[in-house]
Amino acid sequence: MRTQAGDHQVLEAVTATAEGQRRDRYAALGAAGPVHRLRLPNGVPVWLITSHAETKRLLTDPRIVKVGPEQAPYAHRLPPDVARGIYHHLLYASPPEHTRLRRLVAKAFTRGRVDGLAPRIEETTHRLLDEVAGADVVDLIPALAYPLPITVISFLLGIPRDAQADFRAWTAPLIAPEVAGYDTYAASARTLLTFLRQLIAVKRREPGEDLLSDLVAVRDGEERLTEDELTSMLLLLVVAGHDTTVNLIANGVLALLRHEDQRALLAADPDRLANAIEELLRYDAPVHNTVPARATEPVEVAGTTIEPGDVVVFSLLAANRDPDQFGEPGQLDLSRDCGTHTAFGHGIHYCLGAPLARLEARIALGALLDRFPRLSLAVPADTLTRKPSMTMNGLTALPVRLRGS
Template sequence: MAADPFTASAPGQRYAVYAELARSGSAHRITLPTGAPAWLITGRDDVRRLLTDRRVVKGPLSAGPMADRMPLDVRAAAASNLVYRNPPDHTRLRGLVSATFTRRRVDQLAPRIREIADQLLDALSEVGEVDLITGYAYPLPVAVVCELLGIPDVDRAAFRRWSSAMMIGNYAGVDTYVAATTEMHAYVRRLIADKRSKPTDDLITALTIARDGGDRLTEDELVGTIVTLVIAGHETTANLIGNGVHALLTHPHQLALLRAEPHRLSGALEELLRFAPPLQLSPPYLTAEPVRVGAVTIPAGEVVVLGLLAANRAPGWIADPARLDITRDEVHHIAFGHGIHHCPGAPLARLEGKIALGALLARFPRLRLAVPAGELTWPPQMLAHGLASLPVLLR
């Protein structure tokens, strides 16, 4: 078994590491991939409680070789997004972002998301075997978020490359991470300048107007917010789709039930989010005061990360949590966080996931793995939880 969950890459291994940790308590002293000491919280109730505990706050951008190597303007913008802010700044920034992801506005995107899904599936139908991650799970949310923000089609591949390195973090290597972060922030600054001179009907233009029209956004907040929206807007959804398809293909009875009863799709999506979430950890927090977790008192000034994957499968919250069951009457999970740090883009991610899964299963009724399930891997990551690839046979 791997010494930590971040490098656990074999099927089921990451879940097993978290389960073993959870059996010894809820609070665990660990070393993050950044080299920083931290407390990992795995208990369901403790994770939910700390996500709303005012003594657990967002801290500044972590120091370390990657942060130290960033240009000052990049570091300033990277530290100016929702991930590193507390109320009242967090409230202000979240309000601007949440206005984009209202249920009404998200529902209006449904026809376009279906169109994108159908176009991708049309292209896949030309081949018999495909990597579903690169051929479908990533291109769909990348297309949606780029259209929403107003990012030109020709730049999507670059954004995919930059965001992947930024999500992998230390495992990408310092040089690769710093280069990707620097290039993305520089591109976003140029794009903002273009939107100022030639406004269009998109989110970047709207946020730029909000920044220029008053004291609602600083320039660094504007850049940092857009970068965060690009990354969070597709990485999480891509993992949702990839993990969800994998879970169904490796649980054929559940897949057969969903095919026979497609009205279960919404409930199935929630169960897939619980069973195979797109994130394994929350971003790091800091204890502003001592906080007691189980038998442990975490001192003030300590880094805390909350185990979303562990909490989703914690015993006591739901019957037989290690079992995939799309017929559950009520599914409890925190795949998108909780409280004021609940992901504002969750409605869009759910809609994309539902459309993507529904369209895929309807188009290819003989969909199945192209390799033995034991050969699949989840690459080392600190925050995300997603497959390296998912080779499938379509017919």
């Protein structure tokens, strides 16, 4: 059975950049059925899963596995040492390799370590807000949403402060390889990989009280991370660990500014903030698609057979707007019980950094709304744009008036 989308329709939501357009296109696909045969903009045919129930079911189905590092962007064009050094991480691994990698990283990336970052996050948030307090209009992405996560992840990993300014230029092409093109992507990957290898060498000679030092030393019996696994996991933590949080903060602020009733609800009861973060994650997820996976055996989805070798992508944004799971999914409702959302994935591939992203968003949004209770958009919402990306659902800018219009 083929779905209404047909074999030749391109997944346009990947390149949709107008505010609201991406969500609308995924909602339309979800309304048409739970599974769709589409092509990505790069020509690769995929099965796109839009149903919440099927997404959660298949993300735990052992017949659906990651495509592997050999299918990563430009894997066959990159110099072999570069490909090995950036693609041997959790997003391209399946059990038993995934189990081994996650166990090793989890030994160093503990909940206690994350919770211990709260004072640093609070101090950084207030410093960033102090720096813009005298302004009328600011772009919240370079003012708060970007520098907070990169400062925190750099502190966590032990990355020198003077290197942080380079990270945005290095990582931007890695987030959207289909937009950057091979030459830009390869140059950024090579530069970042060289930096990470040098940083690892420093931590081996002079270990500190940071996550990277612990990752270099972590063992599970005779198991430890190889050099390529170390650089790959670092790249994943830096790229996914900060860009996801950038999107969560910016998307969350935009959603609240566009829904004054919900913002007022939160202002009247700040204790709602933790639950509000969950609804903001559901409403406008920071990641709209998963990294591709593939079927190893025939898999049935709503009368459609996904054949062995077929590529599968899960639309987290569509799953979180599934009306079979969430009543009136297009409405922002901070009182909603939405603990089943899939914004951070599900099963063995559930995001390892989710607790840190939640903590940063809770502190950042709480401080921002408390400091500037009359915060408002400085431009019409429909003039805002999204970055073209296969995975990340982020705004290009978020101009706001700190004291209202």
